[in-house]
Structures are given as structure tokens and as C-alpha cells.
Amino acid sequence: MIRVAVAGASGYMGAEVLRLLFAHPRVSVAAVTSERLQGQRLDTVYPHLRGLTELTLQELEPERLADAADLVFLALPHLESQRVVPVLRARGAKVIDLSADYRLRDAADYTTWYKSPHGDPAGLAEAVYGLPELHRKAIAGAALVASPGCYAAGAILATAPLLKSGLGRTDGIVVDGKSGLTGAGAQGRKTDPIYLYTEANENIQAYGLAGHRHTPEIEQELSLLAGQPVRVAFTPHLIPVNRGLLTTASVPLARPVPTGDLRQLYAEFYAGEPFVRLAREGEGSPTTRRVVGSNFCDLTVVADPRTQRAVCVSAIDNLGKGGSANGVQLLNVLWGWDERTGLAAPPVYP
Amino acid sequence: MIRVAVAGASGYMGAEVLRLLFAHPRVSVAAVTSERLQGQRLDTVYPHLRGLTELTLQELEPERLADAADLVFLALPHLESQRVVPVLRARGAKVIDLSADYRLRDAADYTTWYKSPHGDPAGLAEAVYGLPELHRKAIAGAALVASPGCYAAGAILATAPLLKSGLGRTDGIVVDGKSGLTGAGAQGRKTDPIYLYTEANENIQAYGLAGHRHTPEIEQELSLLAGQPVRVAFTPHLIPVNRGLLTTASVPLARPVPTGDLRQLYAEFYAGEPFVRLAREGEGSPTTRRVVGSNFCDLTVVADPRTQRAVCVSAIDNLGKGGSANGVQLLNVLWGWDERTGLAAPPVYP
């Protein structure tokens, strides 16, 4: 049993990591924090947890957290993680950061997209991008892992084999992400009218046109795979579901290639991955309903000879592979356990 | 490890019991059947199960099922269970029936409400009504258990303490049930236009006015508790959610009594129950979101001195405590295991 703490437990990302940790057989939850709700019982804030926990939300004191836990999940708003991480690391706690703070390798990129310099450049240099399908070995040896942004996870998994193989061209890539409302992120309880039921229900909307902050994550990881700079035109959308994130990526192909070859390429790239499921021939394309509540990423790829492009579709739970469940997979990698530990429950369908 | 089979696995009730059984540590799923889809892989019919099972749906041959499994879950349309149960019982398999076939003790009641005589009166006489909160001992010793109808589970748990104590009067009870669309039941994939997205979405509707078949179950169990005949006016409703069943019961009180006394009564009645959670004072009334995906039943009760009635509200997952998860609890009772085995995962919120 290792001791785990969750900082920022009152957001949806925090709630989801707790849901998974309470069912994890090798972990005990040692502490939970929330600036906004400190002093309240966790099961008062989240009544679905009644009967499952006696924990009380504490103030975020990184020194005490580091003492209480072997590993700390950070489900904080961005900018806050970088204030906490140096203390946690100095005290020897491992960290899985679910926020955006440690995802970009290049501090200049961080400044460009987040409009302020990074407060912990040393941590940024040390951090590993937490997508096990790409960086398993580095994660296994790391002490600070940055779990990907939800859109980034969906987009990278959908297109990685094309960029790695050279079959996909590095320019002209267009990515369209559609996320459920829990994707509002760690803040969870935002009160911008856009998040009201009456406004979001029966509505489809795009946002962050040409400027969403998951874009540089996608480009960073695809550029590493391609060995040269990749530019991506990315547009996120809000869809009236609670959980679920569907990514449709259009990648220009370097040469004509049939769908069967693309399927084969993907099958080889993801061989042995416990959480990536490729659609079999003749099956429909992925849907978010089949992955909700789980760490699965369902994928398909189709060649379009008319446009000489590949259409790549991935479906994840934005709180799952796009967040907390991926975080638990990272924990399993860090401790060398079977990556399915605590993540074996089927998706919650229907 | 005991061997379990699921007959009628292609409906939502079957899918949910499989979701739970695949995560149950003391059970292996030995066989699954579907008349409609026999011969197909289970994970083709239910792609959310990809990577979790290699099973193929078989024809329903009760002899073979009885040989293959120690216990059979029946998630069949009503009328079909009663054809299968005698064979299963004769071969020594235990049965948990999720259909309506074995819930009414009185064969005449069955004929009245289901418009045809029961085909297995011996089985009907032997069967135990599968609500552990009321019949735990009888269930533990039974071989054929009838899991309650979803509306019945919600209504009985909401009102049982009042009827048992004599505080609730036996006439004038009005029960209003609101269920998600998966409550269409074991058939699951019905194609009546009422179940189309475009028709059910953004819609609230009552149905089965003065004639829903869960009514006699509710009256049977409340009459047993009261020691005299109880009549209930019950109206079911379809609500645009997938899972969730909220019951609002209005029970005339035999004498004026404050809310605090009612809370105390409920606390004593449900003391020690692992899946019944009473709202604490000052907490809001139960909501289905807090129980979805679990076997919990959340409850509150309030006295209304103006009308001398109690307002009782229960929230369950219609596929959970109202169906498959309750079935797994029954399995745990039958084998003498901790009733939380395989049911410890928190509800899936949000």
C-alpha cells in the first residue's frame, strides 16, 4: 500500500481521481486538499462518496502533504501547481500533475501560450510528458510527470503512428476536438453562464478559435515523433454530455495508401498497449459512450483517396484517458505495477 | 471462484450485470446467451467490453447452462424466465431472476396483472423476493431469488419504515416514480418510437396510468410489513436520462410527528445496511446523480404537518439497486460473502 494525496480534490478531475483511487487495491488515500472547501468533509462536498470515506478537505500545505504521502496528485488550476511542486519534490514526494503547468518542454513556449513566465523552470526541465504510449520508459524513472491535456491526449493518440512513420505530412493537419462539459477542468464548479444547464443543453459550440492552449502540447509531441516541426490547426468544441471527448483529425498523406495499410500501421504502433483499442474492420468508428468511465482510447483510421488524407478518430473519456484515469495509469507505471491495476472495470455503458 | 452464466445478455440489464461480474473478484463468467444475437462475440454486440472478454453469445439451452454454471442470472423478457427456471432448478443451478416472473407470491395476482396464468407455480411458491433489506435471511437460504422491479425497489425502500412501524397509514399512499430510459428493461433495444432519441430527449412523460405492473409488487411487500392490505396509487414516468430512478412517495401519517422522529425511525430501520444512505440533516434531498453506476439507495424523509403526510424520496440507479447491482448483492448473500464484494466502486459522478 502506498500513500497518495490529492490536492485540488474539489474539482471534477480531483473527484475522478478519488473515485479511481478508492477502488485501487494497492493505494490508500492519505489526504485531500481544497482551498475553497477546506474543513468540510469530502462526502459533504461529494455526496456520491457517502459511506466510502471519512476524509476531510485540508488546506494545501505542501510540506505536510509531502510527509503524509508517497505520491501527490495535483488537480489544481494552472499556475498553482508550479508553486507547490518545488516543495513536494524537495521533500521527496513524487508528483503526478493533472494541470497544464509541466507539459511543455520549452519554457518559451509556456510563456507564449500562458502569457507569463514559468515559476519553476527546473521542474519543467525535469518533468516527463505523461503519455505512457509514447514515453513509458521515461515515466517509469521519473519523479514528476505531467499528465496530458484532454484534447492533447485525444489528438496525439489519434495521429501518432502517422507522424512517427512519415506517412503523415507535417503541415496541413487539422484537428477538431469535441468535449463534454466536465472538461471545464480542475475548477469544476465554474459559474460562467456558458456552463449553466440551460445554456449548454441542446447546444453545440466552438471556442478558443486558433488559440487553445492544448495546441502546443499536440505540436510538441507530434514534432518529437516526426523529427521535425509539426503545425496543427486545432479547434475545440463544447458538446452537451458530461463526459467524453471525440477527436477527428485530418492528416495529409505523403503518398497514396489504402486504409488497410493504415490499420496495419496503427496495429503495430499500439501492439501490447492495454488501453488502446483499434476498431476492427467493418466496425463503426469509435464513440465516446464505449469508453466513458474508463481509461480506454478507442481508435480508427480511414484513408480518403479523393483528398489524399487520413481521417483519424479517437474516443476517450476526458476525465479518463484525458485526465484522472491516465493519472492512475502513470501511478502504476511509476511503481512498476501492472498498468491495469485499479483500472480493470469496464466502461460504464449505457 | 464460482461459475456464473447470464441468460439474456444482450439487454441493458444483462449488460450491466456483466459489467459488474467482470469486476467481481470471486466470480467467473462461464456463459452468456442471447436468442437474437447468438453466435456473435459479446464484444461485437457491446464494444465497450472490447479487451475484457472473449465470450460468444450462445443459444439459450437451460440444460447446458445449468452444467456450465453454479448460478444463472436471468435477464430475459417476462414469460421466458418461467420456461427456463424449472430446468435450471432441476439440474441444481441457483437462479437470480432479474425479470418479473417470480416476484409475486400469489399466482392469482400474477394472472391479474400479467394477463396469463403462471407457467411454474411450484417455482413461484419457492421463490424469495430479492430485497436484502427486507428478506436477507430468506435469501441466504434460497435457490431461486426474484430481484425486484426497479420502481418497486425504489418505492419499497422509500416507505418501508413507515409501514412497518404503523406510523404510515395503509390507504391514501401515492407513489410517483421517474425513471431513465434504460428502464425499458431486459429487452433493451426496443424500437418503439417512444424510445428514439428525438422523441425522448427534452421530453417528460407519464405512462401506464393506473396500471403499471410494479404496483402489485409494491403492495405485496408493504402489506407484509404493515400486516394488513396496503393500496398504492402508482404512476411511472420516463425522464430523459440514461440511468437513474427517483421515487417520491406521499404517505399519510397515523398521527402528527416531526421530521426528526421520522429520520430516527429510518436510521434505526436501515442501521447496518451497506447500500442504504440516509440524507443527514440539512443536506438536500437525494439525487440520482449520486448513485448512478452503484448499488446505493439514497433516502430522505420529511414530515408535512399541513397535510399530515410524510414525503419520502429515494434515488437509485434503475440498473443498480433497481436491477443488476442488487442482483450481485443477492449473489453475495447467497454465497455468504461480504455484500459489498464486487460492489465497492463509488458511483460514477459526474
Next chain:
Amino acid sequence: MIRVAVAGASGYMGAEVLRLLFAHPRVSVAAVTSERLQGQRLDTVYPHLRGLTELTLQELEPERLADAADLVFLALPHLESQRVVPVLRARGAKVIDLSADYRLRDAADYTTWYKSPHGDPAGLAEAVYGLPELHRKAIAGAALVASPGCYAAGAILATAPLLKSGLGRTDGIVVDGKSGLTGAGAQGRKTDPIYLYTEANENIQAYGLAGHRHTPEIEQELSLLAGQPVRVAFTPHLIPVNRGLLTTASVPLARPVPTGDLRQLYAEFYAGEPFVRLAREGEGSPTTRRVVGSNFCDLTVVADPRTQRAVCVSAIDNLGKGGSANGVQLLNVLWGWDERTGLAAPPVYP
């Protein structure tokens, strides 16, 4: 063309009355007010109105409103209408109040349920309860009309014929109301977490147990019809739809009576009503989808001989017959126009 103003135009009730008034052939919208958003263009606050109006939201100055308009719709939070009405009336403007301020005839009832004395008892004495199906003549001669609460409209229309005829008993009535989220009322843009998409979606919940403020309205109107005091046990619910309000009322019958007689009773009671539609024999019970966007109230009634109760179901749009569209009908009654004027568009299905 009469000149109409809308005070409190930034809530959903205000937005809906504007939607209807912009399409009304005999009305021009002279002014709109909002404390919160004064100075902003109406079509900035409500972009769906782009291209349809050049109005700007003003501060609420009742004197100026009375000068600018022949009639003022008040879509204000309760307590605020009673500050504005005396000024409007003194200046000769007619008022249709969509808030709760002028619905209860008895000032003591107001104090009991709203926890403060009424600020305009003279207005309260003058005001007419604005349900044309019950008070058409009085409304026609009135200058201050209080449009019913949404739950009250649904409950009264569902049960009025039973109480009026003496067939329905005056005690033991239980009413269950289920409303969409726009029913949050005139404030519209509330930020209580309960109204967040992620919290309300896929959720069913009761609230205001034994204490909702529409209860005394229902009792007032049914008592008038019955000629003796009527008590109602009422429970409201939040349902994940934007618009729609379904009411299920259970009324004890004074004597056994077949469904056909009840249908006949209702047909006679509502004969000639332009907006009440009774389900024909063999048709299913009403659904909210069939009335959304309109002023219709769809109704059915069924006798339950087992419990000697009638089950009455009504479906309205909470912003329609439960609010703004009823307000427009009131306007038509006040000016002696065909009551369908501006309300002839079919419900928006699907």
C-alpha cells in the same frame, strides 16, 4: 398597435415574453429594462435576437416605463414587483406581473409563505389571478393581473374540473410537478451549482419538500372552485430538459366513477378553451414535447378503481402556459382581442 414594456428582460421569462411579443401583430415593444445589464443592447445579451431588435436595456424607472407603455410586463424577482406596481398603476399603465408578488389574495398567506409582509396590500386586493380558464371575465376588466406560477398553472388546470364538480375530494390530494431548468425563474442566470450543466444533466431531483411557494396558489384556486378549503401535498422536481413541466395529480374521488365520465367532465369544463387540449380516447398521456414553445396545456384524466382516485396529467411549457405565453394570452384578454393573437404558431416539435 399598443405599446408594451418588459421589466426584467434579462431573465428567461423576460426573454420568452419578448420572443412572443416580437411576433405579435398588434403590439410594439417600447422599452426593456434590466438592473444588471442596463446600457447593453438587447441583442448582445440575447444574441438569438440579432437582426430582430435595436432596443437597449434601460434602468428600471417605473415613471418612465408608465409613460412609454400602455402595458408593462413584470418579469422581476419576487419582492421587486410590489415596489414597482404602485407607481405604474398610479400613472395609468396596466400591468401583467409574471412574478409571485400578486398571486395570493390573502395578505396573511403571503406573509406566511414569503416570510415578509406584502408591500402593496392595496394592489394585492385589486389584482386578479391570471388564469383565463378560471377568471376570464375578471381579467378582462382588470388593470393588474398576476400570471400564475408555473407549477400552479399545471396543477390547477389538471384538477380544476374535479374540484369544481365535487367529484374530487378536498383532502388527500397529492401533486407531483416536474419542471425543466428554465423554471429557475425570472433570475434566469443563477449560478448555484445545482444549475450547472454538469450537475443537472443526467440527474433527477426533488426539492422544496413540503414547502414550495406555489402550494398556496394551488390551494387558493382549488378552494375557490370547491367552495371549501382544499389541502394539497405538492412536491416539485428538477428534470434535465430546458423547457417543459409535467404535473401528475392524484385526487381521491368522492364516489366510484369510470374514466369515460371523467373525460366527459373535463370536456365540458374546458369546452371552447383555445389552449387546453384533452387527450382523445386511446391516445397516450400528455408529453411536454408536444407543447414546448406554445401556450397549450395538454391534459388527460384516468380513473383508478383500485384506489378510488383520479390520475390527472397535464403538460405545459413552463415558460409558455406556465409563464410568458399565458401572459400574452392575458394581454389579449385585456384588450379584447382573439386570445390566439400572436400565439398561433405550433409547438416546436421535435
Next chain:
Amino acid sequence: MIRVAVAGASGYMGAEVLRLLFAHPRVSVAAVTSERLQGQRLDTVYPHLRGLTELTLQELEPERLADAADLVFLALPHLESQRVVPVLRARGAKVIDLSADYRLRDAADYTTWYKSPHGDPAGLAEAVYGLPELHRKAIAGAALVASPGCYAAGAILATAPLLKSGLGRTDGIVVDGKSGLTGAGAQGRKTDPIYLYTEANENIQAYGLAGHRHTPEIEQELSLLAGQPVRVAFTPHLIPVNRGLLTTASVPLARPVPTGDLRQLYAEFYAGEPFVRLAREGEGSPTTRRVVGSNFCDLTVVADPRTQRAVCVSAIDNLGKGGSANGVQLLNVLWGWDERTGLAAPPVYP
């Protein structure tokens, strides 16, 4: 008053055109047909129309329709319109076809995408593509008009100014369409499991990868605008809303250009259009909620200097500008009326 008939009235497209026609001041609905439901009253099939019509659904006999009506709306499944149109035209009735049968100018394109030769090549040659914003003059003089596919309408309106001006390049265009479930089209009451509430709710899915039949419509119209062949990579998606279609188009730019210039280009292109609304600077991007129930198309365009692409977003009601309301606008053009006649009601928000 002109006499209008609707063939295929039992689908959602037919229901919507009837909703609009019943409120149109210069039109009377003379006949409605449905193969499946002939002989039934229209208000039995669509109870929301109770009290608004006495029509009965007839068999589809084109000769009688042509005699009864000056104009016939065809809301039939594709392949059926081309059997009916020659008879209607021979008898002198004008036709607005809401199906796909007459949208492609090139009969060879039709054969390629619809896998069968066209049955009325003469009609195909005569038909005008019914997007008033592009072909107003031709429509005014036409007798057979093909209303665009819903995805095509959204995609063409989103990108037309770029292609017309030469600022948009003709290759590398990627279009992502997201539609509500009523977009299933004229059949409306499909029973494929994909259209069940329980399957479509809380789900996001792509379909028709690299093969959707609205693609050649988009390419046909954009090619005409560009004066050279345009290729589009189009992917449609099903989103859990009833109505609404959001299109996100990514168009490579021929040269660097700021967002302001693109806005100006769009403002000029759509100057005077009664149903196209451009987002003002600083406003968010379009959302479907703001256009539902109307014929509006809300648009925005943003330049992305990083990728030298324009991001174009349009929001329509798939049954509105994407179908029936556009059909009513076509009717107004054909008869030379103000194009807003019968279409002046605001969108139904919220």
C-alpha cells in the same frame, strides 16, 4: 393565398415545413401525404398539431397533388423524389425538393455518390440549387428547386466568401460537421439502434468517414464559386441534441491576412442577406442554441497566422436553414414575396 402540398409529411423535415407553413400568412396547406401512415389524421401522427389542422394523410398520388396544389414540398427519402417530380412538373406544379435527388448538376456525380443512375436526367438539368444566398436570381425563375443538404448548407455558407474571393485555397480544405439527431432526415422515425435515446444520449460519434453524400454538394458549389475544382475533406458527426448543426471549416489561405480583413470580406459578401448574421468583433463564436427554430445562419471567421488558415464556424438549425425553413425561404423567392414572410419569429431560446 397559394395552395401548398407536402409529400412525405411524416418525417421530421415534413413536420417542420408544416409547422412553418401553418404560420405562414400567404399559404394554405392543401394536402399532406405519407405512404406509411396514409388514412391517419395528421394530428394523430403529430399530436403537437392538435387544434391546428384537420388534415388527413393521403396516399402519394402525384397527379392529384399537382391538381390540389400550386407548389409541392417533397420531404421524401432520396430516390423517391425523382419518381414523383416528372409527373408534378408535367402537370404544372412547382416543386421544392427537400431530398437529395436534384442537388447535383452532373448526373455522373449522382451515379458515383448514390450508386445508381438518376431516373430523371431532364429534371436534374432543369433543377436549381436552392441556396438563395448564392442563386437567388436563378431560383426566382425556376420551377424545380433542390434545397441543400443540411451539412452542405452549413459548409457552403461558412466558406463561400473565401472561395469566391480567391483568398481561400482550393485544396487542403477540411470541414467538420456536427448535427443533432433530427438530421437523420426525411425518414425521421428510423429504428436503427444508433437512434435510440439510450445509445445516442451522452454520446459523441463520427460517421460516414470519407464518404458522406453531402460532400459532392459542397464541392460543386465551392467549385462554382472558385471557378476551379475544389476538394473538401468532410466528416459528419452525431451530437446529442435534437436540432442544430455546427460546421467548423478550416480553409488554407492564399496569403497572410488579418482577421479583420476576413470579417470585412464576409460582411460584404453577405450584405443585405436577411438570414445570415455575422458575429460582431469581440462576440463569441456562433452557437446552435441561438438559431434553433429559425432560418438564421450565424457565422464567424478567424485568421490563424500560425497555420495560415482561416477557421470558419457556422451555426444553423438542421431543420431550419439546413432544410425546411430554407424551403420556405425558397417559396418566398419563387413567389416574389419578402423572404422573411412566415419566417420572422425569433429563434426559440433557451
